[in-house]
Amino acid sequence: MRPLPRHGFAALAAIGVLAAASAPAAASVPVVAQDIAIRNATVLTITGAIIENGTVVVRDGRITAVGRDIEIPNGVRVIDGTGKYLMPGLIDAHSHAAIDQGINEGSESVTPEVRIQVRNDDPTIYRALAGGVTSAHLLHGSANTIGGQSAIIKMRWGRPLEEMYFEGAPRIVKFALGENVTRASTSVPDSLRRFPKSRMGVEHTLRWWFTEAQGYRAGWATYRDEGGIEPRRDLRLEALVDIMAGDILVHAHSYRADEILMLMRVAEDFGFRINTFQHVLEGYKVAEELAVHGAHASTFADNWAYKVEAFDAIPHNMAIMASRGVIVSVNSDSGERIRRLYQEAAVGMKYGGMSENAALRMITLNPAIQIGVEDQVGSIEVGKDGDLALFNHHPFDPAARVEMTIVDGIVYFDRAEADTMEKLLRIRITTDEDR
């Protein structure tokens, strides 16, 4: 049995339901884990050197051997990687795919008590697999100053809900700054109008709520010291206390340099730090401050001027932030871009001259660090999860496409067997001709 995610389904741990329950009738549902070896591929390990004609062996869901002269054990399914490129499964640090019945609890501006619910049969999961993605960070939307807690999933397409969660992943909460928050306060029916409606209101909201949380924390401390009636448990304030304690990591939606600086000041005043700034299109203006604060950055490859607060976006953002020591990832924030994160990463080489490996890190190890799962995934190393993407060409080649995507040693996407668009169109054309 897999270990359980920290935030979910404690109830189910005791009763052993994580073994394969009935899978939904989706396409390509793998049934059993198998031992698998990919041989003779160019292995992009991320943390080590590139291995030409390399072999990677996965047993019981984990990588057991990586190298050039690896003997493949008997009984292991062998996949020929000749002429192909093998890299760690891609990790999307920012997605809203596969979320069930609501991305924004936008009725109020501070809702860290809510937890993103996963829809395990969202076709986007399969589409992401076709783009080599094996893990994704599903965040609350950006309507709220302090939104809800994320779900971190592995793309175990066809599996029941309880098997979708990334075991051992930390709790993460979404913060948001700027236009989306203020717009969600004003461009809504009267019944949903709320505070704040300006950037200064956002800062005040943060400070007011964390001050509340300090009082809540003090109330519990007093109760522990002096007894009396056990205080009311407030899930919202409790989450804010956990944020201040560093038990819930903060990922903050942001665009402008001024608000980025503001949030770091607020966090430091309340004794915590922002783990990762999301979007952070003006991060290049404050890259050193980000590095000093210890914040990571997860950004778009470009997206210049797609909204007012993105007018100063430049494609060099990733490279500049990385050059100042910020751990940078590039994310999709889209059910479409999630299929081609490798192309997004390549932008870092074109604009700003990132090294090939630094660009690859932006869709593998760096997002893994940002969502706190770098010990399990993000590179091809012995002991890590068997999450792999096999490409027909180098992932930065314009003609690159994913041939096979493997999660925990299980092949969840195999282009040879998949109902790809190409095949479906061919069927349709043939059928139409027959008419």
Added chain:
Amino acid sequence: MVLRALLWGGLVQLAVTTPGTTQEVALPASVYALVNARILVAPGNVIERGTVVFRDGRIEDVGPGIAAPSDAIRLDLDGYTVYAGMIEAASSLGLSQIGGGRGRGGGRPAAGAEGPGPALQPFRMAVEAFDRSEEHLETLRKAGVTTVGLAFPGGLFPGQTGAMSTGNGPRASQILRTPISMQVAFGRTRGYPRTLMGALAYIEQSWEDTRYDMRVQAAFQTDPASSPRPQFDPEHEALIPAVRGTMPVWFAASRQRDFTRVADLAARLGVTDYVFLGGQEGYLATELLADLGRPVIVSLDFPDPNQVTGRAFDYHVAPVAGDDVADEAADSATARATRRNAATLVDAGVRIALSSFGADVSDFRSLVASAIEAGLSADEALRAVTTTPAELLGLGGAIGTIERGKLANLLVTDGDLFDDDTHILHVFVEGQRFDYTPQSNGEDDENGPNRRRGGGR
């Protein structure tokens, strides 16, 4: 035909017509003896030829070779079958859909002036809210339902379930048990919460708030001088029995992922005595449900095949690939699986009651018949509409079988209860007699156009 005429003849002196209905209602006769009948005493327990005697709404005796008391109205039911009246565990007939309405501020205690919206009324009693019109009662009786469990459709904390007999009489005399359970669903409000994740947090916070109110109330009782003044929030007050664990919770759960979610929520709340209400995709979660060991009230409101978990993918690619990808064969396979749901759950060892929840209760028998056709055994079907719902309603000792001392809730049929050709000729609700002719059942004769399936089983 001859026999029916005889039955009617025997009743002539007692029959009166209830104004506004076409149906004949007998005055409550105190004693009946149903003789020479085939008697389905309980699932798997048949008396091929015997007598049921009931007096003042209670079954006095049942068995072969029992003499009809001299004061009894004697109905010779040679060739007919007597069943225990069906129990619909969760009907929403006569209870309007509960929409969003205003939510509350932030899962916090009531902010004051604004009361909760209709979605947030755990204090509401289904037996009170039920529109107990003659039309609704007649719909239930005609369907063979003698006890109805009333459950609200929609909402978040929509209210508390209850059970009623479907006979005539003042409301108070027909209520069998209330409240039975606290309903928890995952609807939204127009304020907080507006999402599923918000609903889950709101429910958990409400449990915490209730616990806190209970602590303060208790402290104030024992030591008012040094305790804060207690608050009495109607929402929290209503939740107290559920929070204490003295009242079961019925959680809405239809889709595969709902069961996982509800199991997790129940564990967070510390709720162990709960029931899944809906259960349409239970067949996709048999292992989880069997492990949890909680009963499922299985709705026979079969889902649209293209809405079933996993099928979305096929429909997603259909516009490109052509309709053949999401083809009829796959749809009918999914439809078969959804109809086999009850059978699959029973095979997995899950305790189920069958319900029309979400569907039209007047189709109850034919819906059960489609579950049988899909593989549910007749005995299990009967159990799922009699003894199991009786137990889930907390009325296992009072209804569900034809046993001495139980309420005289009986059906007289001219064949297998779930056969299309079978008619219910008499319904007794706590001894109150209601007579039906095939015509009043809205059915054609056996060669009519509505005849869909053949023969008995």
